[in-house]
Amino acid sequence: MSDEVEPGHVRVRLDLSYDGKDFSGWAKQRTLRTVQGELESALKTVMRLPDPVELTVAGRTDAGVHARGQVAQFDIAEEVWAEHESLLLRRLAGRLPHDIRVWKVAEAPEGFNARFSAIWRRYAYRVGDHQGGVDPLRRGHVLWHQWPLDVDAMNEASRALLGEHDFAAYCKKREGATTIRTLQQLSWERGEDGIVTATVRADAFCHNMVRSLVGALLHVGDGHRPVEWPGRVLAAAVRDSSVHVVKPHGLTLEEVGYPADELLAARSKEARNMRTLPGKGCC
DSSP, X not given: OOSSOXXXXXXXXXXXXXXXXXXXXXXXXXXXXXXXXXXXXXXXXXTTOSSOXXXXXXXXXXXXXXXXXXXXXXXXXXXXXXXXXXXXXXXXXXXXXXXXXXXXXXXXXXXXXXXXXXXXXXXXXXXEOXXXXXXXXXXXXXXXXXXXXXXXXXXXXXXXXXXXXXXXXXXXXXXXXXXXXXEEEEEEEEOTTSOEEEEEEESOOOTTHHHHHHHHHHHHXXXXXXXXXXXXXXXHOSOOTTSOOOOGGGEEEEEEEOOOGGGHHHHHHHHTSOOOOTTOOOO
């Protein structure tokens, strides 16, 4: 979607959350239940539109992945927005299924693009290693790992992965897409409830990147791999079959970060450029 809004239209930003358990991911699919499909249908209904709006999202989540701080956008005619702006949030609450909630609806600033203007996305992955399993009330959001985890070892291994790298070893390759990303934070903490939470923040993520990183670091935490192993896998820059992609239900998109309003358009333009690592040509 272009950053230019057509004359007579406004760009609307949605802040939302959802439980991914019963969704086949974000992206709309003809025969499957998806977050995008449900939300576009609800918007069409409550605004009495002849055709659905087209949503652009900050980060497409896979089947079973949750979101607490997802961001999406759509463009709508000014007169339609003026008619529905004040009541849209309440009407969506009455129309949407209970596993999706929209928390904020507002006209986006000039230059805003939910996907390309973002400067970081922050995910959390939650793991329980209690010998008895996971609290039944949290089973849909916490992975059970059957071996005790050494959080200090996992943090030590994580440090080698920070910075700008080609994460091809931890991504499912997509045609025409780069696997170069800047990993800004990767840290582990055990809470008072015993749950071990990974905080993973990057400028963007390639497909399966977070779940692959978590899978590799769990092998370090339970002693099956040495601390140096995730860094060696990264340096190889090829998909490694020994890296286990953990299940999606432990993963939540927590927050998306954007620059100041006056920098939105420049960030969006920059994010569209194909990245290469320093010292490597494009061809």
